[in-house]
Amino acid sequence: MTYAPPADTSMPPSIATLDGIIRPFLAEDIGDGDVTTLCTVGPEAQLDGVLLLKEPGTVAGLRVAERTLRLLDPDVTFRTILAEGMSGHPGDVLAEISGTGRALLTGERVALNLLQRMSGIASATGRFVKAVAGTGATILDTRKTAPGLRLLDKWAVQLGGGSNHRFGLFDMVMIKDNHIAAVGSIDEAVRRVRACDNQSRPIEVEVTDLDQLREALELQVDRILLDNMDPETMRAAVLLARGRTPLEASGGVTLATVRRIAETGVDFISVGSLTHSVKGLDISLEIG
Secondary structure, three states: OOOOOOOOOOOOOOHHHHHHHHHHHHHHHHOOOOHHHHHHOOOOOEEEEEEEEOOOEEOOOHHHHHHHHHOOOOOOEEEEOOOOOOEEOOOOEEEEEEEEHHHHHHHHHHHHHHHHHHHHHHHHHHHHHHHOOOOOOEEEOOOOOOOOOHHHHHHHHHHOOOEOOOOOOOOOEEEOHHHHHHHOOHHHHHHHHHHHOOOOOOEEEEEOOHHHHHHHHHOOOOEEEEEOOOHHHHHHHHHHHOOOOOEEEEOOOOOOOHHHHHOOOOOEEEOOHHHHOOOOOOEEEEEO
């Protein structure tokens, strides 16, 4: 079976793209009906509510929450108070919402799940960006995202002040250790890609030591990833590269270590924990 890449990976996503992501989540949660709400709330009942921030952080995903509710009630009013990408404090109202009671209560959990996850990613990204401020290093995400949520996860990274690495396997070449082991050398792997890829997509090569770095530098690839190197080796790599090829640091980067890594002079730092270890930001929907 042949799989096509996503038709739209632009940011922010279009309404059609968002709706296509959200619909399966609503179907999973609602099934053949929200029995509690259907039994307790009349079809004509109108309710008002607010999205309330309960801990400090960066807000991301309000547009997603809005689309979730509007898929259940196209006439929902959703007035944003705190803009996407802004920092907030406990007690801040993020948005004021009005609509049919059934839509608000049935869509509440899916809307909050997505809003909380995206805000958690944006908040974590913001902390990493702040930690490397002034060094010139750019914080990147990775492909370590939740299946089905990659577009939203990567959008949240942008809203937190970070930048996106490749979206998937189709939009950039990443020659990693297993590819090199499979063909015998970095040189051979790069040669095969250049002979095969008729779109001439950007090529990044992963290296684990300075000898591999020297080999990769001679091949004039677009970026070189320094995998799990200590800061001293990274500093030596930066001196060796002399700005000829952008360098990316990766491997177990934490908030405690990222500043030291950035100070070695690398251009990019990719952080898998931004999306693979998400702690959702505490946000609630308050009706009344």
